Amino acid sequence: MTEQKATNITWHEHVISQDELEKLHGHKGCTIWCTGLSGSGKSTIANAVAARLYEMKASTFVLDGDNIRHGLNKNLGFSPEDRVENIRRIGEVAKLFTSAGVVNLTAFISPYAADRKIARDLQPQSFVEVYCYADLSVCETRDPKGLYKKARAGELKNFTGIDAPYEAPENAELVVDTGKLSVPECVDEIIKVLRKRGVIG
Ligand code: ADP
Numbered sequence: 001m002t003e004q005k006a007t008n009i010t011w012h013e014h015v016i017s018q019d020e021l022e023k024l025h026g027h028k029g030c031t032i033w034c035t036g037l038s039g040s041g042k043s044t045i046a047n048a049v050a051a052r053l054y055e056m057k058a059s060t061f062v063l064d065g066d067n068i069r070h071g072l073n074k075n076l077g078f079s080p081e082d083r084v085e086n087i088r089r090i091g092e093v094a095k096l097f098t099s100a101g102v103v104n105l106t107a108f109i110s111p112y113a114a115d116r117k118i119a120r121d122l123q124p125q126s127f128v129e130v131y132c133y134a135d136l137s138v139c140e141t142r143d144p145k146g147l148y149k150k151a152r153a154g155e156l157k158n159f160t161g162i163d164a165p166y167e168a169p170e171n172a173e174l175v176v177d178t179g180k181l182s183v184p185e186c187v188d189e190i191i192k193v194l195r196k197r198g199v200i201g
Contacts, residue, residue, distance in 0.1 A: 002088060014099075021101035025059045027200045029098035029126060032105040032190060035116060035169060036132030037161045038147055039139035041178035041186070042107035045132055048187045053103055058200060061097055063090055065108045078158045084115055091119030098126045103199065111160050113167040128193060131172040132186075134179040136161050 022028050032049065034042040043064055050060040069076065073089055076082040087110050097104035110116050120127045139161065140148040151159035158164045169175075174193050176186040194200050 002085075018099050018101060021099075025101045027058050027101075027103065028198065029101040030103055030194070030197070030199045031094040031098055031119075031123060031127050032103065032194075033094070033110070033116065033119060033127060033129045034105065034107050034132050035110045035129065035172075036178075037134065037136060037139045037166055038109060038159070039142045039144055040132040040134045041176075041183070042109075042132045044183060045130070045176065045178070045186050045190070046105035046107040048183050049190050050103075050105055052187050052191060053200070056200065058103055059101065060103045060105065063093060063097075063104060063106045063108075068093075068108075078164070080112075083112065087112070087115040088118060091115075091122050094119065095122045098123055103194070109160050109166070111164065111166040113169065116169065126199075128174070128190075128197070128199075129169055129172040130190060131169045131175045133168075133175050133177050138179040 018029060032046070034046050036042050043062075046062045046064070050062050053060045068090060069086075072093070073086050076086045087108060090106055090108060090110075094104050094106055110119070116129065120129065134142075143149060147156060147159060148162065150156040151162040160166050174189060176189055178186060181189070191200075
C-alpha cells in the first residue's frame with residue numbers, strides 16, 4: 001500500500017453525484033481494463049470499443065500506456081517497482097473517470113496480478129477486466145512497435161514475455177483471443193458484457 005504523506009486534508013463530497021452524472025451521460029461509469037502482452041491488441045481494442053460506444057453516443061476515454069508515460073507517469077520506468085506505481089496511478093485515474101460517469105478503457109500490459117487486483121479493488125463493482133490474449137509468437141510476429149525485435153537483440157531489458165514475467169489473469173470478466181477473432185468480433189464481445197452488466201442499455 002502506498003503511504004499517505006499529506007496530513008490535514010479533508011475529503012469533499014461532490015455536489016453533483018456520480019449517479020447524476022451517469023443520468024446525464026445516459027449510461028454508467030465503468031473501467032474496461034485491458035491487459036495482455038505487448039502487441040496483443042489492447043490499444044487497438046480499447047480504441048475500437050471507444051469508437052463503437054461513441055457511435056452509440058456514450059462518453060468514453062481511453063487511457064493508453066505510452067500516452068500516460070509521456071505525462072502523468074513520465075518519471076516511471078519499467079523496473080518492477082515503477083511498474084507497480086504506474087498501475088497504481090492508472091487505477092486511481094480510472095476510478096476518477098468512473099466517478100465522472102465515463103466508460104474508461106485502459107490499455108496497459110499490467111503484467112502483475114497483484115497490481116490488477118489493486119486497480120480492481122478500488123472499484124470492484126465497476127471493473128471489467130479484459131484479457132487480450134494472443135500467443136507470444138503471434139505478438140512477436142505482429143511486433144507493431146518493433147519492441148520484440150529490440151528485446152530479442154538485447155537492446156531492451158525487462159520486456160514482458162521475453163525477460164520479464166506476465167501473470168495471466170485467472171478471473172478476468174472476459175478473454176478475447178485476438179489471434180483468432182477479428183477486431184469487430186472482440187468489440188462485440190466487450191459490448192455484450194457491458195450490456196449484461198447494465199453499463200449501457
Ligand atoms: P498492444 O496495445 O497490446 O501493445 P496494439 O493494439 O498496439 O497492441 O497492436 C496490436 C496489433 O495487432 C495491431 O497492429 C492490430 O492491428 C493487430 N491485430 C490483429 N488482429 C487483432 C485483433 N483481433 N485485436 C487487436 N489487434 C489485432
